[in-house]
Amino acid sequence: MVDKNQQVIDKTLEQEYKYGFTTDIDQTKFDPGLNEEVITKLSKIKNEPKWLLEWRLKAFKNWKKMSEPTWAKIEYEPIDYQALSYYAAPKQKKNDSLDDVDPEILETYNKLGISLDEQKRLEGVAVDAVFDSVSIATTFKDELAKHGIIFCSFSEAVHDHPELIKKYLGSVIPATDNYFAALNSAVFSDGSFVYIPKGVRCPMELSTYFRINATNTGQFERTLIVADEGSYVSYLEGCTAPMRDENQLHAACVELVAHKDATIKYSTIQNWYSGDKEGKGGIYNFVTKRGTCLGDNSKISWTQVETGSAITWKYPSVIMQGDNSVGEFYSVAVTKNKQQADTGTKMIHMGKNTKSTIITKGISAGEGQNTYRGGVKILKNAENAQNFSQCDSILIGDKCGAHTFPYIDVKNPSAKMEHEATTSSIGEDQLFYCNQRGIKLDDAVSMIVNGFCKEVFEELPMEFAVEAKQLIEVTLENSVG
Amino acid sequence: MIKIKNLEASIDDKTILKGIDMEIPAGEVHVIMGRNGSGKSTLANVIAGNEAYEVDGGSISMNDTDITEMSIENRALEGIFLCFQYPVAIPGVGMAYFLRSALNAHRKHQGKDEMDALEFLNNAKAILSELGLDDSFLKRSINDGFSGGEKKKSEILQLLTINPKLAVLDETDSGLDVDALRTVAKGVNKFKNDNNSVLIITHYQRLLNYIKPDVVHLMIDGKIVESGDMSLVEKVEKDGYSWLEK
Secondary structure (H helix, E strand, C coil): CHHHHHHHHHHHHCCCCCCCCCCCCCEEECCCCCCHHHHHHHHHHCCCCHHHHHHHHHHHHHHHHCCCCCCCCCCCCCCCHHHCECCEEECCCCCCCHHHCCHHHHHHHHHCCCCCCHHHCCCCEEEEEEECCEEEEECCHHHHHCCCCEEEEHHHHHHHCHHHHHHHCCCCCCCCCCHHHHHHHHHCCECEEEEECCCCECCCEEEEEEECCCCCECECEEEEEEECCCCEEEEEEEEECCCCCCEEEECCEEEEEECCCCEEEEEEEECCCCCCCCCCCEEEEEEEEEEEECCCCCEEEEEEEECCCCEEEECCEEEECCCCCEEEEEEEEEECCCCEEEEEEEEEECCCCCEEEEEEEEEEECCCEEEEEEEEEECCCCCCCEEEEEEEEEEECCCCEEEEEEEEEECCCCCEEEEEEEEEECCHHHHHHHHHCCCCHHHHHHHHHHHHCHHHHCCCCHHHHHHHHHHHHHHHCCCCC | CEEEEEEEEEECCEEEEEEEEEEECCCCEEEEEECCCCCHHHHHHHHHCCCCCEEEEEEEEECCEECCCCCHHHHHHCCEEEECCCCCCEEEEEHHHHHHHHHHHHHHHCCCCCCCHHHHHHHHHHHHHHCCCCHHHHHCEECCCCCHHHHHHHHHHHHHHHCCCEEEEECCCCCCCHHHHHHHHHHHHHHCCCCCEEEEEECCCHHHHCCCCCEEEEEECCEEEEEECCHHHHHHHHHCCHHHCC
């Protein structure tokens, strides 16, 4: 049984990455290299105000003094930051009409299943499409504007809403926060900006679709979401990249700010190219994501489904500053072949009666290494804080690994903490049971794994829950175990 | 229906089945009794194709098709159904979803259209009420947090939904109270007809008070040493197995 399952696993792992095509377009691309000049040039292309250039340069100065973190349980060849290009953009500039977008690029998004044509879009989902370093198009902007909602590319926001950007940029993740955040602060090129005004419930799902196309180019996007008092927004990001033999660097920053009584739900389906069977190529995904529950009764909920990337290094976190605020983290992380993921969260309780929930599901197949790293911090004034953590891992085959590193720091004795962790192999007895009912091995595996991930999938917006389920099915097809 | 010829099987290099011969024609109910460790459950698992066991000799055929080397799912699709002694929990996988997937896998194999959700639900509800189970049973995860009785009833629900050719009941009666035992027996009686067969593995007479067997086999040390009618069951209840040892 074990041998047979291993064969099936191996077969699955040979599954081709279906988003691995490249788009041939005219592009403007910087020569490789990183220095003040490059940053100044980038800022100039984007016609940025002086304060932003200064902010970038300050971040760069700090970054040069920092060193790459080594504490994560991941191994990779050193990244040569001078060998990367820090800007790549299709030649055609972004315009208000889709007619002006290069048809090749529209075709790319069509192939990815993302139609930028509003008429053809799923109802109730607005999309910002980011292609390499720039935003190509944002749909439903006018519709959203009727509610006073701002949803646009980061570059546009810098020009059209400078007061908001100035106020919130770096307010959650300071430019000096960590090595990759500092790098991002220096060279970020585009991303999405969302502002939900007081008392508005965003009438549709907002989403950004990130696509890396150019070679030897880092993607450094920046997303900022501000939910004003009593507002609600659900936001989703999706990511894919072509198959290339060399590794590509993706170092993003996402900042969320929830004011009093506001709720932000942020979901990610990350399916960057993960490299081939031998571990050649794939995206290095070093991402800093953090939200602040600034006001009382606010809530920030992160849900992530991480199936791609050669390396994933990300810890979406919540700082619960307001009283009664809530932080949540739901995660499914799949590693196969030689993928490595070191992911988790940090929940920082500052306000009274703050409550956090962490539910993670790690799935390792092939030679994949999957690490959960999570910190829960209860500060001195956080009376009656509560945390519930549940970290489950499932192993498919005998060459993979699952690791759990929980860090708990409690400074207030009234805190209530619960932590549960399980690691199991996908059961031969479960597979036998399914097979005995006439269910094929592949179907049985995806059924068992999907069942294992159910609590997390239930947190995803409906349209994306289906996508996530299918993604897991495709990812693990023939993979069992 | 099923023909087993000189079947030998082992697990971890330990021989358990030492030459089993048995034939169950369509329309018959056979019973295997024997001490703990005599190989009864091994036989059930080997019939179902559990790959933890190695078949060292002999053959199993279903309706003249040799299934000895067939995969677990293919022999299931050929009509073999095992009522598990210890059904395993699969957290997060709903009963309804699981059952419908299983049923449709069989229907597809038989060249039939998949059963739609509504028809499936109506079917399942009818069976549930006969088993004294609430409709909400379908919403639960398979065997997850089920009581002993619920687990066995769930197996019978699956048996009646899939409607296979051969039902192998591996100690389905163990751990059941009298009411649950009656319900399970009622389910099995509802299943059986002239075109299918049932193989019951048990330690006790009590299930056989409700399901009348045509043939009773007694198993000792991996072999069937005696076959006969219901009177064998009574003898075992009275005298145990030692009279069979030479």
